[in-house]
Amino acid sequence: MSSAAGETRYRVFENGVRNVYYESQLKAFEESSPERKVLEKTELSALLTAIQLASPSASALYSFNSGRIEFVPYQYRPVFKLIRADQPRLLVADEVGVGKTIEAGLILKELQARSDVKSVLIICPKPLVAERKWELEMKRFDEHFSPLDGRLLRHCINETHLDGEWPLQHSKAILPFSLVDADLLFGRQGRGRARDIGLLELGPPPRFDLVIVDEAHHIRNTETLLHQAVRYFCDHAEAVVFLSATPVQLGREDLFTLLNTLRPDLIIDQASFNQMAEPNRPINEAIRVCRRGKEGWADEVRGSLQEVAETDWGRNVLSINPGFQHIYDALGADAGDGISRIKTIQALEDLYTFSSLINRTRRRDIGDFTIRKPETVTTEFTDGQKKLHDDLLDVIQRILLRLHGNVNVRFMMTTISRQAASSLYGLAPLLEDMLNGKLDRLEALELSDADDQNIDFDFLDAVSEDIRSLITRVKTLDEPDPKAEAFVKLVKDKQSLPNNKVLAFSTFRHTLDYLVKKLDAAGVRYGLVHGGVPDEERAELRRRFRLSQDLEEAIDILLSSEVGCEGLDFQFCDCLINYDLPWNPMRIEQRIGRIDRYGQQSPTVAIFNLVTPGTIDADIYNRCLMRIGVFQHAIGSSEEILGEITKEIHSISESFKLTDDERAERLQQLADNKIRQIQEEQQLEEKQGELFGLNLPATSWADKLNQARSYWLEPEALARAASTYLTRRLGKEQEYLLGDKALKTLRINQDGRNHLLEDFRKLPKSNDISFRNWERWLKGNVPTLTVTFDQGCAVESPSAVLLSLGHPLLRQAAQFLQEPETVYTALMVEDPEIPPGDYPFAVYRWLRQGMKQDEELVAVATEAKVSENLFDLLKTLSPGSQNSLPEQEVFDDLDALHHRRWLEAIAEHAEANRQLVGARVQSLTASHQARRTLLEGQLRKASNEKIRIMKRAELDRAEADFARRIVKLQQATEHADIRATPAIFGVLEVRRPK
Template sequence: MAEVSAEFSLGQIVFLNSNPSVKGAIVGILSGKPENRFKVFVDGNTQTYYASQLKAEDQSNDDFQFFSCDRFHAYLTALQIRYPGLSTLYSLNAARVDFIPYQFRPVLRFIRSDRPRLLIADGVGVGKTIEAGLILRELQARRDIRSILIICPRPLVTERKWQIEMKRFEEHFTHLDGGTLRYCINEMDMEGEWPAQYQRVILPYSLFDEILLYGSGAGSKRKSRRGLLDLDPPPRFDIVIVDEAHHIRNQDTYTHKAVRFFCDHAEAVLFLTATPIQLGSHDLFVLLNTLRPDLILDPESFEHMAEPNPFINQAVDYVRSREPDWTIRATEALDQAASTAWGQAILRHNPEFNRIEDRIAEGSITSDERIQLITDIEALHTFSGIINRTRRRDIGDFTIRKPETVIVEFTADQKQLHDELLQIQAEIFSKLHGDVNVTFMMTTIRRQTASCLFGLAPFLDDILNRHLDELSWEEADNAGMLPGSRAIESIKPRIQSILSRVRSLDPYDPKLDALRNIIRDKQALKNNKIMLFSSFRHTLHYLFEHLRDDGIRVGLIHGGTPDDERIELRKRFEGSRERDDTLDVLLFSEIG
């Protein structure tokens, strides 16, 4: 224990007699004879010195100044600008956007994170692009941001979405095509620096291919060129923004490897995706591992961390519900979260977790307290520091989608074919012994069957004849690689048997008839526009041909649609119904 007669007190600033530049605060007193020792916090470390080695810094009042109230406020403002705190947002009123409070949630989460990296998984229409712009503005107020890279799907480049949105923040970006990106890589290779004229750039996923990543070697007919992944030093952007980040969920693709390369060498990273995230899924692991490899190390530790989250989500839902027994059910869910391995090691020792449970147990919770509890429980989520999730239902006054399911029964022949396909799939899986490529392929065939039986025949034809390309395979929302020859040959006879059955089907399609009725009803309304999505090009082509033959003014956009045609189709779809060239129905693939 410290003695009253100690030469220095806790918190006092002292310096070394032998070297006055070594200065720090007293953080501990060790009484003893012949003299006391003192722990001093210096340059991030604690050092122990004898009293005779130290001298107290002069704390005379000679340096005190008296300010007027206005000057004192000006001084505080200057301190906040010079040393930005976590309680002040500099992005407020810093752009030509309306003030919408929930759009600042990811900004606060980003600046309070231990590392400037965040996944924004907000619902569709919440405003992720605006949120990214606000985060960019906030960073610019806190540090020198010179280089910015935005990676997004090609259609967003074609329609200049990011260029237009960033103008609200007085930011001007350049789109990189294949030739310009190659020029940047060559300059980086020769000069060691990314070209100064391309410090704020937007590039599409579609540019990432084998040659761009790995270069062309001596065996190539082209002149040997270094690939992106070979660059040393690598390009280091101040912030990398990855839009529709679910496109990198397959770790074996060139897209994933390129994005990971840029992220690994960036100061700050922001992922955006509106695709619903199933917590605990492999896709989420890949995204978070790419974003924070220092925190999300491997699938095993990820599953360990994610284990309490379903119960925490349940607790939030119970608190939201306001059912008479919500306090009991929320407590049970929190207890289940705490009973997991992660919960026992972390949650049970978290004072905030214990405070929440104690407050719920006390009862008599007001409406305002209940709303605050929702926020507090959500913060217990093990990934809350790196994921921002704003759902449309959390916003309040917002356009709400009202999904309706139209049930269409198979005909007897169609149901028999579907059941046979499931049986064939089960037989193939039982003999695979872990052949992942065949597993993915059969799963995709089954999904095409559910999408449109009459699109299945051309889809199987393309598989057997190797006519599928990576883009159309990716459009099918497939997480696996394009199936190779060996995988196809191993199940070729079974695919051919399915193909033979499909070709003998009665052409009557009750699902198409149901769609025709929906389109017919919509055309009677003032707003007669319809956007129809499918993961499968073969489904889209089937629908396009039939709707066109029905006299419907229909267009089709998929990943392979040329940019100029894509823009023209969009203009026609936006046109008034009185114009002859207007489109009333527009078909899209996901990538399209």
């Protein structure tokens, strides 16, 4: 601004250029009072849901109701940890049976709700691909994954080389360990001068939004090609999740290797690993002091925190964390009450140095779901059965002697003897299937106690005459079957009880077919599932099995193989019958885990084990399986030991040189040794869990989970938001979401679907199956769609579309319902604590920027109780009078109140961000220097050219990753801010409850 010839002149920055105007050329802008947009209570609820859908907050979990699974609280612990970590990388080291695959699915849905997760790579053992475990589990989250074979993987690598990114049609892929070899990593010579490029040569490398590695302990050897491939994918991934139940003793080197692969910037070498663990001992002591709550507890905790600060990790990392200082300072104030102690315990738990890297949920942490009551049902062979069984064993021994050393022969002979112990009447069809080549790979895997059995029956021609003679003998057996009679009696006895449901297992499909005939004859309603039954049929059988026994289509007993019940839970059933038993204790645990699990409605579950004396199975059962306690309580934490037990059971039982007495003695010795080892492992696990800060109390976790639930993201709120969107977008002439229960019908005519299709095309493009299905319906000619917002209903109704947070309908709703300007509302609520009257309030959206971006809704009111409890009050509203809305000056006063609060918050945020960034840069720089020194040393010592290529590539990736992280941290320092936007102005009329 300047003056010339007595008139003021203004320089104005306009349309990207500077212009000069005299004052007489300018006209004052008179802002007319804008018309207020007033929302009634349903529209307000929809807006609050839309805001939280569009801008996820770190304080809430978004994976609730996101899959066709039962709600199991502890399965959200890994999700909770991942979103609060400084980097989205986590080792899920939960025990077997806790549900690691489900937890990975929840993590995927959480990340999808927060960002545009398009590409996901699952790396796992080949048997899990052959059994379609990951494919089927991800379908429960409405996710479609395609398994890669050698041809498809080579195609993806070539496409990445040519286009610079992984092909979109394989953006959600499953990679088996078995495909990783030298040709994959380093390339290979093709025909002529052609050459297949190697994975490590790709530039740019494939970048996945999420990499999941199952059975991650397989990468513990850093010199293997598998380790190098996994590390390569992880180094270029946005988020990484490792799944492994194996690191039982958490102090072993395996854990260091896994964490070093996950976070090489943090866990550089064994020394840094040990340094990181050091503060956990005084942290544990501080928590114990808090829990005891004796006089002077606060001073003792301060002493423990001083010990923490004296460790290397405490001095360099923890003590400069604002949270650490906040705990220390708070202990010097009035810290005498119980609430202060509880808050201190929760704050101390957040200091555990490994808690953001590892999730370890043990069965005993969750608590016993129920009491197991095992019972042995002994049934003797008849004389004819006994003679046939013994003759059968003689034939098996002759075949083994003749073809000694052939692994496939041993597997087949073991299978035959186990089928005979299970049911002699199922033996003939099994042998015929073997001879005729009708035993498919999935059925062979069901028969095996191993997870990676390679079956080859080429040797059968050499023993076909013996096999055919056995078939003839078996077919002439025509006697009563005491074992089948005992089984039917157990089932019939159960039918007279209020809960008549029975889950029965057999390893053998032909035994199951035999039992079907017996149940048919007895008039018992049954269902049959095994690996060959389609997913839809399994879901339908589960639904019928759950029905009350007085309904005509109900099933009373479900017969199943091992694979048949994978992914299905039966908390409503309290009776299990093992018609025969696997030799693998983990398979037994998985069977029992189908009913002994979270949500079991009975205080006890009955486990009936049918055993026939004189069989090898009976020896294994009595002398080994019963004694290690697998039927009495969950022993999933000892998976590695149970694997050793399985191998030794096979070794003892398949040795044709041992007498019956020698075999029995060896089995007893095996049980004695392994029982002691299991006890030692459990003691060590307890100590290591404390050292690494993983033994969190259940009450603390339950509180955190409840705090992470958002009322505005529950199924009822989502339904309100969707309905509001449809009504406002398509008109109020009709209802679009029909039904008062969880299962609803979405009914929209062709014209309405065309309007929704317009909104759908405004969303970011996605190859997700839910997007494709939604677009197909919008373009189709069917006006109705069965939908639900509730995951429990989705489990029971597999054909219904689950409208989870990431579904395009809700994304369209969130986008449409956003308000560009501040909206107004007048509401009424009854509350006994707040004095009656009218209370103006405001709701602001705060976008925190810095090291991590987060958004929150902030309530402001002149009355403290209204401000503190506004969002709870908004849950139980009635419409208020629009005439009660005050003039804008009242809201301007609230804005001034908010401004003071915002200034305080932004100063605290900037300082906290500065300290966090400084500490992170210091830690990252030290870590990188140590890692670079380590890799350069390994490169110098490399024994061959291929290892040198791997180490050189790893060093280059480390340098690039370090530079990228430093730039990102510098940007976080520059952009630390809180952007505040007024979203809602309103008045709350408070009345006394009548």
